[in-house]
Amino acid sequence: MRGPGQHLPGLSRQLPRPAPRTLLALLLPPAPGAGRDPPWLARYRGLFALALAMALLPWLLPNNFFFGVAILVGLNAIVCVGLNLLIGYAGQISLGHAAFFGLGAYVSAILSAQFGWEPALAMLAGAVVVGLLAFVVARPILRLSGHYLAMATLGLGVIISIVLVHETRLTGGPDGMAVPPLRLLGTEIVGARAWYWLVAGALLIAVWLALNLVDSPLGRALRGLESSEVAAESVAIDTVRTKTRVFVISAVFASVAGSLFAHYSGFLTPAEASFPRSIELVTMVVLGGMASTYGAVVGAAILTVLPQALTVFHDYEQVMLGLILMLTMVFMPKGLVPNLALYLKRRLP
Amino acid sequence: MSLLEVSGLSHGFGGVAAIDDLSFAVAEGEVLSVIGPNGAGKTTLFNLITGIYKPARGHILFAGREVGGLAPFALARLGIARTFQNLQIFLAMTAAENVMVGLHRHLDARMLPALFRLPWIARADRRAREEASGLLDFVGLSELGEATADELSYGALKRLEFARALATRPRLLLLDEPAAGLNASETQAIDALIAKVAKSGVTVLLVEHDMKLVMGVSHRILVLDYGRKLAEGSAVDVRSDPQVIAAYLGQAGSSLAQPPSAARRPPAAPPIDVSGEA
Numbered sequence: 001m002r003g004p005g006q007h008l009p010g011l012s013r014q015l016p017r018p019a020p021r022t023l024l025a026l027l028l029p030p031a032p033g034a035g036r037d038p039p040w041l042a043r044y045r046g047l048f049a050l051a052l053a054m055a056l057l058p059w060l061l062p063n064n065f066f067f068g069v070a071i072l073v074g075l076n077a078i079v080c081v082g083l084n085l086l087i088g089y090a091g092q093i094s095l096g097h098a099a100f101f102g103l104g105a106y107v108s109a110i111l112s113a114q115f116g117w118e119p120a121l122a123m124l125a126g127a128v129v130v131g132l133l134a135f136v137v138a139r140p141i142l143r144l145s146g147h148y149l150a151m152a153t154l155g156l157g158v159i160i161s162i163v164l165v166h167e168t169r170l171t172g173g174p175d176g177m178a179v180p181p182l183r184l185l186g187t188e189i190v191g192a193r194a195w196y197w198l199v200a201g202a203l204l205i206a207v208w209l210a211l212n213l214v215d216s217p218l219g220r221a222l223r224g225l226e227s228s229e230v231a232a233e234s235v236a237i238d239t240v241r242t243k244t245r246v247f248v249i250s251a252v253f254a255s256v257a258g259s260l261f262a263h264y265s266g267f268l269t270p271a272e273a274s275f276p277r278s279i280e281l282v283t284m285v286v287l288g289g290m291a292s293t294y295g296a297v298v299g300a301a302i303l304t305v306l307p308q309a310l311t312v313f314h315d316y317e318q319v320m321l322g323l324i325l326m327l328t329m330v331f332m333p334k335g336l337v338p339n340l341a342l343y344l345k346r347r348l349p
Numbered sequence: 350m351s352l353l354e355v356s357g358l359s360h361g362f363g364g365v366a367a368i369d370d371l372s373f374a375v376a377e378g379e380v381l382s383v384i385g386p387n388g389a390g391k392t393t394l395f396n397l398i399t400g401i402y403k404p405a406r407g408h409i410l411f412a413g414r415e416v417g418g419l420a421p422f423a424l425a426r427l428g429i430a431r432t433f434q435n436l437q438i439f440l441a442m443t444a445a446e447n448v449m450v451g452l453h454r455h456l457d458a459r460m461l462p463a464l465f466r467l468p469w470i471a472r473a474d475r476r477a478r479e480e481a482s483g484l485l486d487f488v489g490l491s492e493l494g495e496a497t498a499d500e501l502s503y504g505a506l507k508r509l510e511f512a513r514a515l516a517t518r519p520r521l522l523l524l525d526e527p528a529a530g531l532n533a534s535e536t537q538a539i540d541a542l543i544a545k546v547a548k549s550g551v552t553v554l555l556v557e558h559d560m561k562l563v564m565g566v567s568h569r570i571l572v573l574d575y576g577r578k579l580a581e582g583s584a585v586d587v588r589s590d591p592q593v594i595a596a597y598l599g600q601a602g603s604s605l606a607q608p609p610s611a612a613r614r615p616p617a618a619p620p621i622d623v624s625g626e627a
Contacts, residue, residue, distance in 0.1 A: 039475075209464045216463035216470055217449075217456035217477075224439045224450040231437035234399060235517050236425035236454035245460050291441070 043215055046294050047207055054200040058193070067192035071264060073304045074199035075257045078206045080284045080296035082253025085210055087282065088291035089219065090246045091226035092142075093150040096157030097254045097281050100130050102273020103160055104255025105262035109179040110170055112263075119182045123259040127252050134251035138244045149247070157278050164270040176269035179262045195264050202260060203297070206253060210293045213249070222246055223291070254281075287328055289335025298337050350413075352377040352521055352552050353398070358407035358417075359576075360397055367393040369576040371407070375521070380543070380553040382563045384587075385573035386596060391556040392434060394573070395525050398554070399431050400424045411521070426454050430519035432510045434526045434556075438498050444509050445494035448481035451516025484512040488542060504535040511542060521552045528559045540566055564588070572596070 037045070061067050079101055086092050107126035111117040117125070133156075141152040164171050171177055182189045182198075189198055213219045225232035225239045232239050262268050271277070280303065288299020306324070310317040332339040351374035360368045367390045375381045383391050396402045398409060400421040409417040416424055430451075439447050456477060457463075462470050485494050488508040493501060501509065507527060514522055524543065528536040536559055543566050547553050557563050563570065564584045572579040572593050580590045587593055 039478075040471075212466040213460075213463050216466065216474070217453060217458040218460060218463045220442070220446055220450045221453055221458060223442055223446075227439045227441055228437040230401065230421070231433070231439065231513075232450070233421035234425055234431050234433075234437070235451045235513060236422050237450070237458075238420075238422045242458075249460060249464070 039215075043211055044208075047204065047211060050207060050294070050297065051204055054204070058196060064192040067196050069305060069308055071192065071195050071199050073301045074196075074203045075261050075264075076281070076284060076304050077203050077297045077300035078199075078257040078260075079254045079281055080288065080300040081203075081206045081210045081293055082250040083281055084285045084288075084290070084293060084296035085213060085222070085246050085253075086250040087285050088289070088296070089214060089226060090222045090243055092243055092247065093147060093282070094153040094247070094250070095150050095275070095278050095282065096153030096155075096160070097250070098275070098277030099153075099157035099160035099273045100134065100251040100254035101258035101261070101277070101281075102164060102270065103133070104130050104258035105268055105272055106164060106171055106258075107255075108259035109177060109262045109268050112180050113178065114170070119180060119263055120184060123182075123256065123263075126259045127255045130255035131248050131252045134248045135244060138247040139240075142240050142243045142247070149243075153278075154275070157273070157275055161270060161273045161275065164273055171268075171270070174270060176267055179266050179268055181266065182260075182263035189263070199260065199264075202256070207293055207297065214293065218242065218245070226291075283325065287325065287335060289337035289339070292335065292337045292341075295335050295337030299335070302336075350377060351375060352379075352412055353554070354408075354410040355398070356408045356410075358394075358397065358404055358409065360393060360402055360405045366576050368397065371573075371576065371578055373571050373578065373581060375552055375554060377520075377552055378547070378550055379568045380547045380555060380566055382555040382557060382567040382570045383573060384557070384560075384563055384570060385579070388575075389573040390576035391573055392525060393576070395431065395523050395554075395556060398424075399429060399523060425517060428518070428520035429523065430514040430517040430521070431523035432507075432514050432525055432527060434529060436503075436506050436510060438506050438510060440499040441497065443495055443497055444485060444490060444501065444505075445478065445481045447498055447509055448484050448512045448516050449477050451484075451513035452477050452480060454517060481512075481516065484516055485509075487515070487545075488512040489538060504531055504538075507531065507535075507539065508542070511539075515546065515551075519551060521554065522546065523554045523556075525556050526558065527555070528557055528562050536562060 057070060058067075061070060079097060083094065083097050086094055104123075104126040107129050108119065108122040111122035111125055112119045137152060137156055138149065141148050165174055167173075184198075189195060214223070221232060221237045221242050224235075225237060225242060229239050232242075258272070261272070284299040284303045285296050286299070287303060288297065289295025303321075306321065307317060310320050313320050328336065334342075353375040355374070356372045358368055358371045359366065369390075371390075371394070373381075383394060385391055393402065397404050397417075400416075400419050400423065403418045407417070408415060411424070411427060411429065414427075416427065416429075419427075439450060442450070456473055457470060482491075482494055485491055488511050490501075490505055490508055490512065493505060498506065498509065507530075511524075511527065527539050527543070531539065540562050543553060543555065543562075547566070555563065555567065567584060569582060570584055570587045571581045572587055572590070574596045579596055580587050580593050582590075
C-alpha cells in the first residue's frame with residue numbers, strides 16, 4: 001500500500017541548471033535563445049533594478065521637499081506591497097488598511113511618547129497588536145465566501161478611526177499628538193536624507209519578502225485560491241487559513257509603515273487612519289497593477305507624486321485625479337505594470 | 350479491504366433526493382466507474398465524497414475512517430483527489446505552477462519560512478519544480494510547463510487537471526467526466542492515462558459518459574438512476590442488465606425498469622450506446 005510519502009515511480013525529472021552570464025544580466029532579461037535565467041535571478045531582477053533606482057534617486061532630488069515626497073512614496077509603497085498580496089494575489093479586498101496604518105502609527109507613538117518605550121520596540125508592539133487584531137477580525141469573516149471582508153474591514157476602519165479621534169487622553173484627539181524620533185542602534189534618525197535611506201531599505205525588504213512569499217507554496221496556494229477556491233481545496237489547501245494569514249501579513253506591513261511614518265513626521269493626526277486614505281491605498285494597488293509587486297510600488301509612487309504635481313490645476317486637482325483613474329480603468333484594466341509588461345512581451349521578439 | 354465504503358448515503362436538494370440510500374464499496378487498487386443518465390446523481394456523489402456537500406444521512410468511510418462532513422481540504426489531506434467536470438484550472442498560473450499547487454500538502458506552507466525564503470523552502474521548491482515537470486511528462490504535457498494555463502487547449506487543460514490531482518499523491522482519485530468534450534484521439538490518450546494511473550496502484554472512481562472508455566478501463570461499474578443503485582458489477586453484467594438498458598434507452602417493456610419517479614424523466618433522454626462498440 002502506498003502511503004502519502006511515496007509517489008508514482010520515476011516521476012521526477014532533473015531540470016537544467018542555468019547560470020547568470022554577466023553583471024548586466026542582473027538587470028536585463030536574457031536575449032532570445034540565450035537560455036533561461038536561474039530562478040533566483042528571474043525572481044529578484046526587479047529588486048536589483050529597484051535598489052539601483054533608489055540608490056541613484058537622491059542625486060536627482062534637488063531639496064528636502066522632494067526627499068519628503070520620496071519618503072511618503074516609500075511608506076505608501078510598503079503598505080501597497082502588503083495590500084497587493086491580499087487584493088492582487090488572494091483576491092480579497094480590504095477597505096480598512098489605513099486603519100491598520102494608523103493603529104500601527106498610534107501604538108508606536110503612544111508607547112514611545114507616553115510610556116517611554118524604545119521606539120523600535122514600540123514599532124514591534126504596534127505590529128503585534130495590529131497582527132492580532134487582523135487575525136481576530138479575519139478568521140470568522142473569511143469563513144463566509146464572498147466579499148464580506150471588504151464590509152468587515154470597512155466597519156473596523158471606521159471604528160478605529162472614531163476611537164483615535166475620541167480617546168483624546170491617549171491620542172490627543174483631532175488635534176493630533178507629537179511623536180519622539182526613531183532611535184536605531186543608539187543613533188537618532190533625523191533629517192530627510194537619513195529617513196530616505198531608512199525607508200528605501202524598508203521598502204526593499206518589503207518587496208523582497210513579498211516576492212519570496214509569492215513564489216512559495218503559500219504564495220502559489222494564494223494565487224490558486226484567487227482563481228478557484230474549489231480547486232484549491234481539492235488539493236488540500238485550507239483556504240480560510242491561507243486567506244487569514246495573508247490578511248494578517250498585509251495588515252502588519254501597513255502597521256510597520258504607519259509606525260515609521262509616525263516617527264518620521266513627528267506628529268500624528270487621526271486623518272492618517274481615515275476611510276478616504278483606505279480608498280486611496282486600494283486605488284494605488286489597482287492603478288499600479290493587481291498581482292504585481294512592482295505594480296504596487298509604481299501605483300504608490302504615481303498617486304503620491306501626482307497630487308503634488310497637480311497643484312498647478314488648483315481646484316481641478318481632484319477632477320484630474322479622477323480622470324486619470326477612469327482612463328486607466330478603461331484602457332488598462334489590469335493596471336499599469338501588468339499591461340506594460342504584456343505590451344513589451346508582444347512588441348519585443 | 351475496501352478503501353472507500355459508502356453506506357446508506359442520502360442527500361437532497363429542497364426535497365428532491367439526489368442521492369437516495371446509496372451503498373457501495375471501492376476496493377484498494379480498483380477502477381470503479383459510476384454511470385447513469387443525466388441527473389442520476391453522479392456529480393452529487395462526487396461532491397459528497399470530496400466534502401463539497403455534507404451528507405444528510407449515511408456514512409462515508411475512507412480507509413476505515415468516517416469522513417462524511419469533513420472539509421474538502423481535510424479530505425484531500427487524507428489522500429482523496431479529484432478532477433472537475435467543468436475545468437477548475439488556475440488560469441493565470443503556468444502549467445508547472447498549477448501542478449506545484451497540487452503538491453501543496455507535501456510542502457511547507459508556513460508563512461514565516463516563506464517570507465524569508467529559508468534554505469529548505471528553496472530546496473523544496475526546486476524539488477517541487479522537478480516533480481511537477483515529471484508529472485507533466487507523465488500526462489504528456491512535457492513541453493508546456495512554462496506556458497500560462499490560459500494559453501493551453503481544452504484537451505491539454507483536462508490533462509493538466511489530471512496532473513495536478515496526481516501531484517497530491519492520492520490514494521483515491523475521482524475523475525468527473527475526464528473525456529467530456531474531447532475528440533476520439535484525445536479520449537484514447539485519457540483512457541491510456543487512467544490505465545497507467547490505475548496500474549501504479551491508485552484507486553480510481555470514474556464518472557464518464559463515454560461508454561467505450563468506461564467499458565474498457567473499469568474493473569467494476571456502478572449504475573445510478575435517480576440517486577439509487579440500479580446495478581453493480583462487471584462491464585458484461587451491467588451491459589446485459591435489463592434495468593440498465595431500460596434506464597438508458599427508456600424501454601417501457603419491463604416494469605422493473607421504471608423507478609417510481611420515472612414520470613419525471615424528460616421524454617427525450619439522450620440515448621447512450623451501452624454496447625461499448627461505438
